[in-house]
Amino acid sequence: MPDDAWSPPSVLLTVDLVILTLRDGRLHILLVERGEAPFQGMSALPGGFLNHGGEEILDAAHRELSEETALASSWVHLEELGVYGESGRDPRGRVVSVAHLAIAPGLPDPVAGTDAFDAAWIPANAVLSGEVELAFDHRRIARDGIEHARTKLEFSSLATAFCGTEFTIAELQHVYEAVWGTSLDTRNFYRKVQAAKGFIIPAGTDRRRTGGRPARLYRAGPKTILFPPLIRPTMSATEENTRGEEE
Amino acid sequence: MPDDAWSPPSVLLTVDLVILTLRDGRLHILLVERGEAPFQGMSALPGGFLNHGGEEILDAAHRELSEETALASSWVHLEELGVYGESGRDPRGRVVSVAHLAIAPGLPDPVAGTDAFDAAWIPANAVLSGEVELAFDHRRIARDGIEHARTKLEFSSLATAFCGTEFTIAELQHVYEAVWGTSLDTRNFYRKVQAAKGFIIPAGTDRRRTGGRPARLYRAGPKTILFPPLIRPTMSATEENTRGEEE
DNA sequence: GGAATAGTGTCTTTAAGACACTATCAA
DNA sequence: TTGATAGTGTCTTAAAGACACTATTCC
DSSP states (O other): OOOTTOOOOEEEEEEEEEEEEEETTEEEEEEEEOOSSSSTTSEEOSEEEOOTTTOOHHHHHHHHHHHHHOOOGGGSEEEEEEEEOOTTSOTTSOEEEEEEEEEOOOOOSOOOOSSSSEEEEEEHHHHHTTSSOBSTTHHHHHHHHHHHHHHHHHHBGGGGGGSOSSBOHHHHHHHHHHHHTOOOOHHHHHHHHHHSTTSEEEEEEEEOOSSSOOEEEEEEOSBSBOSSOOOOSTTSSSSOOBOSOOO | OOOTTOOOOEEEEEEEEEEEEEETTEEEEEEEEOOSSSSTTSEEOSEEEOOTTTOOHHHHHHHHHHHHHOOOGGGSEEEEEEEEOOTTSOTTSOEEEEEEEEEOOOOOSOOOOSSSSEEEEEEHHHHHTTSSOBSTTHHHHHHHHHHHHHHHHHHBGGGGGGSOSSBOHHHHHHHHHHHHTOOOOHHHHHHHHHHSTTSEEEEEEEEOOSSSOOEEEEEEOSBSBOSSOOOOSTTSSSSOOBOSOOO
8 A cells, every 4th residue: 555655654652551459448540740741740640652672562561560660570460451542642743552451469658669750559539530630541541441450350360469479368359349349248259259260279378367267368379260250240231331323 | 751852762553454254154354465565465454554644543444444345334343452563573663553353244245445455355264273374463463353253242242243234033143153163052042142132123024035934133232232141152161271370 | 255357058030051842934 | 745944942050149147266
């Protein structure tokens, strides 16, 4: 299709990161304050341009992740979320962003990235509700990322990525409740996580706290796909999912 | 992060299309023969660079689709599949492709796009098996697209996009069988498509063929999400989905 | 014993899977 | 009546949802 002396338009590529974690039982997302125009002073997702020298997109995401969270990359689940490339989304020109989703276990209070940015964990709800405004189309990216995480929790063992190496079933339940924003029946939850063979495996040891029966500890099992899946209670049947208009 | 006199690297953006249809009961994918280097003469997915002037990515995908299939765009389901941007994937330089999945009802034999390309429907199996070689990383894109379609058939009403406006339940079953590559029990299939309320609605009329009882005709219903879903028989439980190595 | 947390068992309903025959039409 | 295609009904098993009590520890 290219003609003789025709050259295709080029675009700038960024990666943006939806980094989720649990803090005091609630789902939080990592936001940075933009230090420069455009949207200077506004909250935004961590991210940035690809490096020169043919950096891979996924490598760039890992680089941004460790720059923002100072977190050992191997600890963190990272996956592609989608492309955001509408022509009006960045006032600097045609900037196409590849969004990624990262799931981290709870981190120490100060985020303390190696970058100078002011970074903070913000409750996911504050972003979803629009209470916190984000630069660019980052609110939509954040929404998509959170929705993606919710769905992945149903069919994959992703939930364990929110926990440390060892965790109790109650902790795992709190992960599901926090991410889904629902509350679950303890008995059914125990039944289901244990029915999904390969999801969690007993660590042998117990964890004792002040008062109360000690909890058995588990580790993530070898399976990444849950069967049977843990379907979230909402939206199962009654919800709306009607097509727009017929032709 | 950009320094004072720093400018980010730019990339070329393409769209690639995995266009699937059913021909004589088998899943086919549209391939074109490349008219120029690189990979001249080799089969490839339809696609091309974005137009100048800030063309939207999805618009570019629609444009390529109609250039290749001469198909009314409103008939066709089109959605983003993912980004393919490994630095070595295109010898011309850093070319990042946004892959899309398109599902079309059976088309008349000659593809007859408006472009000069030699385009043809190839059985999906020939691509999956490697019997037909594709340029670039297009085999992986095709594999991902087919797998995506298979999964979407389980949870969405996508299957109707392979049919005309009116179709019989037997035809719908053939869609599932062709895309999944399995054979299904007729009775269970009838039960399930009818249990998923809003999936298909009776068109009132019958279709008569030569010999045999006339079949009731249906149209796509208003629901896009299937509940209960139609889970494919394979992979339900017994399959492997083990994590690579711990840590 | 009391407070705190961890863990379990049963019943009902829904949906999946397996399985073979009846219905309607044209020739 | 035969050939061809369309459509259906039952039983068993798997899993979801609802629901309340027992177990273990620390004080």
